[in-house]
Amino acid sequence: MKFLVFALLLVAGANGKVFERCDWARTLKEHGMDGYKGVSLANWVCLTQWESSYNTGAVNHNSDGSTDYGIFQINSRWWCEDGHTKSSNACHLSCSDLLTDNVDKAINCAKRVVQDPAGVGAWVAWRAHCKNQDLSKYLNGCHL
Numbered sequence: 477m478k479f480l481v482f483a484l485l486l487v488a489g490a491n492g493k494v495f496e497r498c499d500w501a502r503t504l505k506e507h508g509m510d511g512y513k514g515v516s517l518a519n520w521v522c523l524t525q526w527e528s529s530y531n532t533g534a535v536n537h538n539s540d541g542s543t544d545y546g547i548f549q550i551n552s553r554w555w556c557e558d559g560h561t562k563s564s565n566a567c568h569l570s571c572s573d574l575l576t577d578n579v580d581k582a583i584n585c586a587k588r589v590v591q592d593p594a595g596v597g598a599w600v601a602w603r604a605h606c607k608n609q610d611l612s613k614y615l616n617g618c619h620l
Contacts, residue, residue, distance in 0.1 A: 492533020493577040495547070497521065498618035500530045505620055507583045513590045517612035517620070520586075524548060525614065526601035532582070535574050546574030548586045549599070555585055566592075588606065 501521050510517035527549040528534035536544040542553035543559045552561040556571035573585035574582045582612065589598050596602050615618065 477618070481523065492531050492546075492575055494532075495530040496518070496605060497525070497530065497614065498620075499542060500524065500547075500617055501618045503579060504583070507580070509583065509587075513595065515590055515596045518614045519596060519606055521614040522606035522609070522611050523596065523599050526605045527599060532577055532579060535575070543571065545571040546582045547579060548574070548582055548589075550574050550582065550585050555589060589605040 501517060505517055509515070509520050524530055524547050527544075528547045530547060532547045534544075534549060535548060536549060538544065538551075540553070542551050543558055545556060545558070546549050547614050550556055550567070550571070552558040552563055552571050555565050555567045556569050556574060557565045558571035567581075569581055569585065569589050571606050574585065590596050592598060597607070
């Protein structure tokens with residue numbers, strides 16, 4: 477019984493907040509992401525759709541032993557500290573900070589990632605699904 481309760485708590489805690497597309501676009505815009513380092517709002521929305529489906533609780537374990545966390549899928553090897561991966565921790569935060577409904581730290585870390593030489597290309601999902609694409613559908617109907 478204790479295991480079942482623990483498992484249910486673990487699943488409940490890992491769900492996170494799932495944003496509706498336009499609410500997420502508004503949140504990004506309010507945080508100054510539209511045009512940040514040359515990355516349009518539509519690119520940010522596209523990136524996070526493909527990385528996490530706008531889910532703050534998304535976690536992905538990678539074959540290299542690192543883990544991606546949160547709505548932007550920030551990697552533990554380079555950007556945050558998870559206690560399991562040898563990390564550069566360039567965002568100076570715990571990876572668990574990226575899994576909360578308060579997206580301030582996740583957005584600030586994404587801003588740090590895009591300042592790196594790879595820019596928005598650091599995200600595989602952006603390169604695969606957003607780069608050189610018509611991204612108008614990601615903001616359609618949002619009245620921004």
